Amino acid sequence: MKQLPVLIVLLPLFSALMIPLIPKRKNILFGFVSVIFSTLLILTILSYLNVLSYGSFRYVFGNYLAMVGIEFLIDPLIALLVMFVSGLSFLIVIYSFSDIQHELKEHQYAYYYSLIMLLMFSMLGMLYTNDIFNTYVFMEILSIVSTAIISIKHKRSNFLASFRYLMLSSIGSLTILMGLAFLYMVTGQLNMDSMAYVISNVWTLYPTNLVLAIGFILIGLAIKSAMFPLHIWLPDAHSSAPSPSSAFLSSIVVKIYIVVLIKVIYRIFGVDIISSLRIDDFILVMASFGMIFGSIFAIGQKDIKRLLAYSSVAQIGYIFLGVGLLTPVGLAAGLFHIFSHALMKSALFMSAGSIIYSTNKRKLIDLDGIGFKMPITLITFSIAALGMIGIPGISGFMSKIYLGLALISDKHPLFLSLILLSSFLNAIYYMPILISSFLKEDVLIKNSLQKDPLPLTMIIPMVIITLSVLLIGLYPQIIMDVIELALPYYF
Amino acid sequence: MIETLLKHTNYLGAIALFIIGLYTVLTHNNVLKKVIGINIMETSVFLFFVSIGMIQFGRAPIIKLNETDIVYVNPLPSALILTGIVVAVSITAYSLSLIIQLYREYGTLDLDKMLESKEEQE
Numbered sequence: 001m002k003q004l005p006v007l008i009v010l011l012p013l014f015s016a017l018m019i020p021l022i023p024k025r026k027n028i029l030f031g032f033v034s035v036i037f038s039t040l041l042i043l044t045i046l047s048y049l050n051v052l053s054y055g056s057f058r059y060v061f062g063n064y065l066a067m068v069g070i071e072f073l074i075d076p077l078i079a080l081l082v083m084f085v086s087g088l089s090f091l092i093v094i095y096s097f098s099d100i101q102h103e104l105k106e107h108q109y110a111y112y113y114s115l116i117m118l119l120m121f122s123m124l125g126m127l128y129t130n131d132i133f134n135t136y137v138f139m140e141i142l143s144i145v146s147t148a149i150i151s152i153k154h155k156r157s158n159f160l161a162s163f164r165y166l167m168l169s170s171i172g173s174l175t176i177l178m179g180l181a182f183l184y185m186v187t188g189q190l191n192m193d194s195m196a197y198v199i200s201n202v203w204t205l206y207p208t209n210l211v212l213a214i215g216f217i218l219i220g221l222a223i224k225s226a227m228f229p230l231h232i233w234l235p236d237a238h239s240s241a242p243s244p245s246s247a248f249l250s251s252i253v254v255k256i257y258i259v260v261l262i263k264v265i266y267r268i269f270g271v272d273i274i275s276s277l278r279i280d281d282f283i284l285v286m287a288s289f290g291m292i293f294g295s296i297f298a299i300g301q302k303d304i305k306r307l308l309a310y311s312s313v314a315q316i317g318y319i320f321l322g323v324g325l326l327t328p329v330g331l332a333a334g335l336f337h338i339f340s341h342a343l344m345k346s347a348l349f350m351s352a353g354s355i356i357y358s359t360n361k362r363k364l365i366d367l368d369g370i371g372f373k374m375p376i377t378l379i380t381f382s383i384a385a386l387g388m389i390g391i392p393g394i395s396g397f398m399s400k401i402y403l404g405l406a407l408i409s410d411k412h413p414l415f416l417s418l419i420l421l422s423s424f425l426n427a428i429y430y431m432p433i434l435i436s437s438f439l440k441e442d443v444l445i446k447n448s449l450q451k452d453p454l455p456l457t458m459i460i461p462m463v464i465i466t467l468s469v470l471l472i473g474l475y476p477q478i479i480m481d482v483i484e485l486a487l488p489y490y491f
Numbered sequence: 492m493i494e495t496l497l498k499h500t501n502y503l504g505a506i507a508l509f510i511i512g513l514y515t516v517l518t519h520n521n522v523l524k525k526v527i528g529i530n531i532m533e534t535s536v537f538l539f540f541v542s543i544g545m546i547q548f549g550r551a552p553i554i555k556l557n558e559t560d561i562v563y564v565n566p567l568p569s570a571l572i573l574t575g576i577v578v579a580v581s582i583t584a585y586s587l588s589l590i591i592q593l594y595r596e597y598g599t600l601d602l603d604k605m606l607e608s609k610e611e612q613e
Contacts, residue, residue, distance in 0.1 A: 133571055133574075137574060137578070140578040140581075140582070144581060144582065144585055147585070148585070151589060151592070154592075156593075156596035156597060156609070157609055159589055159592045159593050159596060160593065160597075160605055160606070160609060162589060163522065163586065163589045163590070163593060164602075166582070166585065166586050166589065167516060167525055167529065167586070170529050170532075170582050170586075171513065171516060171529070171532070173578075174529070174532045174533060174536050177536045177540070177575065178509065178536050178539065181536065181539050181540045181543060181568075184540075184543060184568065185543050188565075190567075
């Protein structure tokens with residue numbers, strides 16, 4: 001049981017290396033990938049149950065002291081996130097078995113799954129690690145791999161999107177490294193807990209260094225997690241990528257960077273220092289700009305995947321709003337929205353991918369009457385879209401409730417009105433899709449209810465994700481209890 | 492003020508290189524120059540990181556047991572930067588391979604022209 005975190009991190013790494021060695025037939029490849037992912041899921045569930053019953057623990061590599069070596073810290077939240085990420089990725093991977101046959105050539109499948117495995121490796125490592133330089137290394141692997149799963153589709157717009165993403169994310173990671181250098185000047189440590197201990201003792205002596213450090217790290221992570229004015233890479237990258245990659249990037253990868261930011265703000269610096277340096281005001285203002293402008297940009301979009309990408313910018317604003325409040329309730333609301341947005345956005349991207357898969361239509365005006373041709377897909381889309389707007393019974397509503405309560409208890413009523421405004425804007429761009437797909441009629445074909453022209457491997461993941469969106473919407477305590485259990489580790 | 496700045500010319504150099512690199516990445520339209528800008532930024536960060544561990548008249552950290560009054564430089568930043576260099580090389584290699592593909596598809600290295608022809612296509 002003690003070795004589980006290492007096994008969880010190393011399993012995707014070794015399978016990424018093994019995929020090129022197995023025979024180049026697609027059934028063998030798909031079987032291998034599903035076996036690896038189901039093993040990963042079982043291991044993460046075991047580790048989660050282990051943490052729930054015995055409490056959080058630290059894993060030290062090679063028996064070196066944490067000060068010298070690298071340390072993993074597994075608290076209930078991280079264990080839940082790891083389980084959630086591997087479960088959601090498993091569903092997206094099952095979905096991708098059919099979808100990539102439409103988007104990639106046959107010899108590229110093995111490359112694609114190698115990249116997906118490396119993606120899993122770096123994300124899980126970033127969640128577990130308690131060492132800041134280790135986080136940086138995982139972050140670089142993640143940024144290269146996440147650009148590679150965009151450029152694997154050999155189209156000119158993909159190369160361009162992935163080049164721009166690569167440039168901006170390298171600027172981001174270099175900025176983070178510069179911030180780490182400033183932090184290292186003050187502390188001389190790389191372990192997060194030792195850093196926190198040193199900073200809490202000496203921070204009045206080196207205010208300039210700490211401001212520079214948090215500034216550099218915040219801007220770097222803001223580029224990578226698409227905080228509002230630095231989101232310019234996101235729409236191109238997420239809309240041109242193959243649909244499973246878009247689901248990965250938009251629902252999981254961006255959230256991992258936010259978790260790293262949460263670790264830096266709450267664990268390394270601590271709430272008191274951040275609020276006395278007035279970093280939280282910056283985060284709140286940028287988050288609320290993102291909430292409003294992301295939605296406004298989404299209104300003008302004609303392409304369904306671009307619309308979803310801009311919607312991500314707005315939803316990331318909600319998460320930052322919760323994180324920037326620096327209160328336990330706010331952090332809990334932000335974390336809850338990480339889960340609910342990941343589920344809803346992957347459902348949205350999967351159903352948009354299914355529409356493109358079966359009809360080859362991406363433009364919003366072509367979607368008239370599509371709800372009758374693909375009922376399950378469009379019901380998935382509608383439930384997730386209504387969740388984004390905030391209809392009760394869906395997880396998006398609960399995250400808005402938690403966020404609103406956190407804002408009221410922290411006396412920020414202005415931001416509450418911004419949430420309302422952003423919800424109305426969400427309705428403005430999501431409702432036309434629902435109306436045209438269910439209430440309008442195609443010019444050529446009369447509306448008659450048909451079965452979805454999709455393989456089962458695409459329908460089942462969408463249905464499971466929709467059911468879990470509804471489940472979390474009706475019983476938010478499933479996730480909220482764990483978050484509350486984990487909050488003491490962050491304050 | 493000036494005296495402290497002159498004492499720490501390494502920091503000044505690192506910051507100047509960082510700004511030059513950032514300016515190159517953000518303002519140049521040529522994709523190759525953007526990659527060069529990224530490389531300059533990387534160099535500046537490496538210079539800064541390594542010079543943190545530097546102590547004047549410090550020796551390489553090969554510990555001699557019977558001499559206790561020797562000052563050693565901090566080896567950890569240099570070790571970290573080795574990792575950083577590996578990462579930087581891989582990013583450069585990947586972005587250069589992307590540039591080859593971009594040139595094959597668009598026939599130009601100018602980012603603005605690429606964006607224009609992409610819009611025409613749509």
